[in-house]
Structure formats: structure tokens, C-alpha cells
Amino acid sequence: MRHLVRLTRRQVLWLLAGTLAGCALKPTATAPVPTPKPAEPTSTASAPTPKPVEPTSTSPAPTEPPATTGxxxxxxxxxxPGFAAVMPESLNIKPAVKAYKTxxxxxxxxxxxxxxFTPEQLKALEEWGFVITPSDEKQIYDIYIHARSMGLPVFVTTDALLHTFHILYDYTLRRVEYDHFxxxxxxxxxxxxxxxxxxxKEASALKSVAEAAxxxxxxxxVAGKLLDPQARVPAAVRELVDKELALIQAHEGFGRSPIFGYDEDYSQYVPRGHYTRNETFERYFRAMMWLGRMMFRLRPGERPELIEMGRRETRQALLIVAALQNAKVGDEPALAVWERIYEPTVFFVGKADDLSLYEYSEVISRTFGNQLALDALADDARLDAFIQAARTLRPPKIVSSLVLDVENPAAVTQGFRFMGQRFVPDSYIFQQLVYDKVKGYQGQGKPFTMEPSLAGPVRAFPRGLDIAAVLGSERALEILRAEGDTEYxxxxxxxxxLRAEFAGLPPEQWTENLYWNWLHALRPVLEPKGEGYPTFMRSSAWTDKNLNTFLGSWTELRHDTILYAKQSYTIKATGLLPPPPKLPGYVEPEPEVWxxxxxxxxxxxxxxxxxxxLDxxxxxxxxxxxxxxxxLRDISLDELANQPLGEAQAKLIENIGSWLKAITTFEERTQKEIxxxxxxxxxxxxxxxxDPNSGQVLEEGVGDPLxxxxIVPGEGGTYVTVGGIFSHYEFKQPMSARLTDEAWQALEPKPPFAPWFEALVKPW
Known part of the structure; x- marks a missing residue:
């Protein structure tokens, strides 16, 4: 079973002692990684409150006179907060491998x-210099561990190391959430x-403020009950809370929120990603999803009742900001606790796409001064001045709720969220390449991206290839065009x-947090390889293999950040080891990726x-x-310069499966808890x-490894090596049945591979 082996002996990771001069940080020692030590065992009274109010307002409330107390x-x-960027040093890559016969x-x-091999597999080896086949392994490192029993030298893929990073990223995030958040x-x-x-209670004489509170x-x-079923609920709001919790528990799709009075997608509250691993994670997922999705909008529309809803929701937001800056969690300021959750998630994923505590605090200080009186919130004129000022701030770039095509998404969703979901560049790309940023279908047939709507056939779904194309992949765009997914x-x-926008981003943008950095690490994979690179890398087939690598690693990134990354929505139209092999292994020569x-x-x-x-x-x-x-980076540079492997380098490659398994094998406490x-x-x-039009979601899956x-070059001739790569799937699923990892693993048969990749996979 995976991860159930404790590291009881000192790892021989001295083989990993390569130089660490590739980043603009002080180099760390190249001493062996030590064997991890086993882990050590490891007031409720409520104030009087107003009665619950009706969930929506249908007409503007009159401006109230200033209160004399409050x-x-x-x-x-x-x-x-900001984080210092870490910039990789420039590499002097001079590929000089001569072409060879495969x-x-x-x-x-x-x-x-x-x-x-079968005749078809041999044909692919000869034509492309490589072939992809199914495997019986459940983990990518097992392909390498078993390669020695096959008598074959190994081929260390970027896929294998990207997957290893995914495990460390995901498990580290779990540990931080479980131990701290x-x-x-x-x-x-x-x-x-x-x-x-x-x-x-303090605003009991101010009807609109008391309602907002x-x-x-x-x-x-609601958030408290989602986290802890025993959490208290004040009697004044119990009915509202119970109704909201019932909708969250049913998670059937769009429904009217009893508390907020607007439509919410309750299917989002199905725990997914690593949040299915235990009940603690499930509860945390639902609570954070609630805190990250529910909007306090500035002006959701121009009709009088919508203007009044904007005032009400803005009063709520201002009261929350005031509470955050003045309340205590025990003896600690609430703001410090909020930042202790928010700041690390900015480091992992990114900043909130919506306006947050920081922007609202600044506008409050400009419009209300350094004191916010409750009676000032009852003054519509002063509240409108705040709303007008806040509307000049950045709008959200990603629509993550139900918006009609007759509405301005940025305007109707602009506002405050308590722990807003994060701006991630791939969701932004998706948002820009579906309806209504992209209009009606102009082609024939039914491509993957097209769905009917009341406005006719529209580009309701993006594809992972859209991201690769925006980041510069001509092959990705070529496939999209060939399959009809650009005919809109x-x-x-x-x-x-989008291509111009992303090509113009400064290096600091790509390195501002772990999410952007991960995508940045994948970008060189998309670059076609030409003269000076090994023959197997020069074909269009290898370009397709690399597209699959990009999509597989990107899918793992989205899996790991599913709670925090803001999801895009289409606008709804009203309409035991044997002797070592005789030949050395080979590292995929992608030095910039490494x-x-x-x-x-x-x-x-x-x-x-x-x-x-970080423990x-x-x-x-x-x-x-x-x-x-x-x-691996240094080895790949040597390979491109036709330099032979040193003995320690060859030994490391030979045992790569064991090293990957050691790095991703965790202590008993970690296995038990997360x-x-x-x-x-x-x-x-x-x-x-x-896509609200079809009631479906776009699923991205990684399956068992392939x-x-x-065929690689070496001293005395060419030889065949073996490694592991991602299997990637893209398909649609009803939004009421968003898949968990467990459901995905049990799903048989799996959806087919994309046609452009399926052509590379030759079965046994």
C-alpha cells in the first residue's frame, strides 16, 4: 500500500548531492537528506438579537435619521501582504546532440x-523514437522500480518529478490546514x-443596520455549523441557518439563498480533492467554500430593489470589516487570526479575485474616517458615497456565480467576500474564451466546447488546450482549430x-506565488524542440506527448487547489531488486523545466x-x-552537450524509483491524520x-500512469529506455454529480483519451 512504509533506515540520498545554484536564493547544503524521525504521539451564551428578517428586499428602505447613540x-x-519573488538563474543551454536513427x-x-513489443509498437519506436503503452502500475515510481526487473534502463521524465512535487505540495497544504487552519x-x-x-444589539434602533448584522x-x-455540528446558532437566526444548511447538504445545483436572497450554486459544496480524506477536511471544505463564495455586492443592478440589495449587502460587509478589526479570538485580535489563514493561502494559490478586507478598509478610511459609527451605516447618502468610491476599484476578473448575458458580470458581482476565492490565471483564460466573451458558433457539427442555449449554440466549455495555446503552444491551437473548437x-x-497579454507579463508575475510558479515551470514543456536535441524530441509526436505532460501536471495543480482557486462559469444565455541494467539510464533533457x-x-x-x-x-x-x-538539471545539460554520465549520476538514475518513493513516503502520524x-x-x-446552460461541469482527470x-543515444549506439508519464482525461459531468477522487478511481470504463493523444498510445 502506498505511503505505509516508514523510513526506518538512513536514506542513501547522498546520490542527490548535485549543485543547487539554479535559483537566486542562498544555496542549501547538498548533504544527504536525514531519515525522518517518528512523530511524537499526538463562553456560549448569546446576546439578545433581533428576529430574523426576510431574505430579500423588494423596495428601497427610506433613509433613516441619524441615531443619537451607537x-x-x-x-x-x-x-x-507581499512575497519576495524567487527568480531562476538563466541557463546557458546549447543543445549539440546529433541526429541518429531510431x-x-x-x-x-x-x-x-x-x-x-507488438509490431505496431515497434513501428512507433522506429517512426517517432518512442512509444507510449498502458501499464499495470498505480503509482508512477513503480514503473521505475519494476524497470530493473525488465532488464531495461530508465528514462527519467519530467512527468515523474512534476507528480512528485504535486504530492509534496498537496500533502504540505493538508498538513497546514489540519494543524493550523x-x-x-x-x-x-x-x-x-x-x-x-x-x-x-447595539443597532437595535437602526432597522437597516440591525438587519445587516x-x-x-x-x-x-452557517460557517460555524459546517465546521462543527455542535456549534451554537442564535435563536434569532436558527430558521435561516437551517434552511441554508439544508441546501448545502442537498448540493443539487442553483437555488435561492435564504440568507442572501440571490442564487447560489450549491453543487459546489460537494467536498472534492483531498478534502474527502476525512471528516475534518470535509467540514473545513464546506465552511471555506461558503466563506469564499458568498458575495456582499456593491450594486447588483440598477433597479431600485437591486440598488437597495447592494446597500444592504454593503452594510453587511462594512460591519464585517469593523468586527474583524475590533473583535478578539481569545486574547488575540481577530484580524491576526484571519491573516494567519489568508496569507499562507495567498502564498500557495494567490490573492483573492474579489475585493477584500484590505481594499474595503482603505475606502472606509477615506469615506468615513478612522471611526465607523453604526448610525453612519443607516445614512443612505454616506453609504452610497462609499459604494461609489468602491466601484472604482478593480472588478473581479473571474465570474464564479450565475450571471445573465444581459448583465455586466464585473458590475453585478463586484463586492466583498470574507475569504474570497483566488484569482488564478487559468480560470481567467477560461472566462475569456467562453460565452459571452466569445459569441455564437459559426461552424458545422458539434465540437466538444459547444452547447445549445437560449441564445443559440455557444462556446459553453473551454478546454485545457486553451491554456496551452494562450501560453504559446502552436500545436495546441492547431488541435483546437482542427476539432472545431475555435469556430466561434x-x-x-x-x-x-490573451496571447499578447500573457507574453507581456514580467518575470515577477510568474514567480509571485506557488501557483503561478508551477505554471511557469510547465511553460518550457510547450516549446517545440529542434536541432541539437535528441531525435525523439524533434517530432510533432513528442510535442503532443509534452502537451499531455502539461495537461497532466496542470490537472494535479487544479486538484490540489480546488477549494481556493476561483472556478470560471459560462455566462447563462437568456436565450526486491535484480542486478542493475547493462546500460545507463537517461534524463529527459528539459533543463529549463528542471x-x-x-x-x-x-x-x-x-x-x-x-x-x-513547515515541520x-x-x-x-x-x-x-x-x-x-x-x-537532474545538471545531467540534462551534460546530455545536450554530449558529456557522459559520472558514476554517481548513473547510480542515481538507476535507482530513481526508490528515491521518488522515499520522498513521497510519510510518517505514520501523517498517514493516519491526512x-x-x-x-x-x-x-x-x-x-x-x-456551464449553467447545460447544467454540466468540465472535469480534468489524471489516471494511472502510462x-x-x-530510444536514446549513448556511447556505442542507441538503446531503449523506459519511464512513466501522465494519463490525462477531459470530459463533462452533471454539475450535481461533481466527481471525487474516490468516484473517479472507481469509474470504469474511463472516458477515451483525446484523439490527438490516443494516436500515441499503442496497447499490448
């Missing part, structure tokens, strides 16, 4: 090859609930605009370590990964986009 809240303009009948280890969030919700109760009580009580009014213009992955791992270790969020177990494994990747049987397999899934056989 509390004032001291407020400060706050600044969002005839499997002429390889040095032909006695191990010719009887092993869950307890902090529970304390914060109780403090915010109590603060909202106090506000409602009451709704906030319900908002925080405005698609080509949007694609050109270089960026090295920086990514180092940034993660340093950034979390500086914040006290020794994970620090050791990340350092081991850095050492390994640095060595893993489940689903982690014994490589296969994971993530829904990445929702085997990759490659």
Missing part, C-alpha cells in the same frame, strides 16, 4: 526489446458570530489578445519555513526533492469550469 468602531487602512532492430539492447477558523467564526450579535449572524453561524465569433480575437521546478520546491520550503508552517518531515522531503531536481486509501493511487480529478519507451 457604537463607533476604530478602523485602520490595511495593506495586503531503428529498434539496431539498438544495443535489442534482445530485451524485439520480443517484448481548522482550529483558527473555528475560533474566528465564534468570534465573528459574537461580534455580529453585539452589533445587532442579523444576516451576518446567520452567515457566520470572436474566439480568434480573444485568443490573440531549473524552474528546483526554484519552485525551494520557494515552497523557504516560504513556509519562514512562516513556521521537519516535509522540510526534509522538499530539500530531498531540490537535491534530486538539481542533479491520508486515506484514495492516496494509494495516482489517479485524481478536479472540476474546473461550470509507460513511455524511448
Amino acid at each position: 457604537r463607533s468602531y476604530l478602523l485602520a487602512a490595511l495593506k495586503a 531503428d529498434p532492430r539496431a539498438v544495443l539492447n535489442q534482445e530485451d526489446v524485439l520480443e517484448r 481548522v482550529a483558527d477558523l473555528k475560533g474566528l467564526m465564534e468570534a465573528m458570530l459574537s461580534a455580529s450579535e453585539a452589533q445587532a 442579523t444576516r451576518n449572524m446567520a452567515f457566520f453561524a 465569433d470572436g474566439y480568434e480575437e480573444q485568443m490573440a489578445k 531549473n524552474r521546478l528546483l526554484c519552485l520546491a525551494r520557494l515552497m520550503r523557504k516560504g513556509l519555513g519562514d512562516r513556521g508552517l 521537519q518531515e516535509f522540510a526534509e522531503r522538499l530539500e530531498g526533492l531540490e537535491n534530486l531536481v538539481a542533479t 491520508t486515506s486509501a484514495a492516496d494509494e493511487r495516482m489517479a485524481v480529478v478536479a472540476d474546473v469550469h461550470t 509507460s513511455l519507451y524511448v
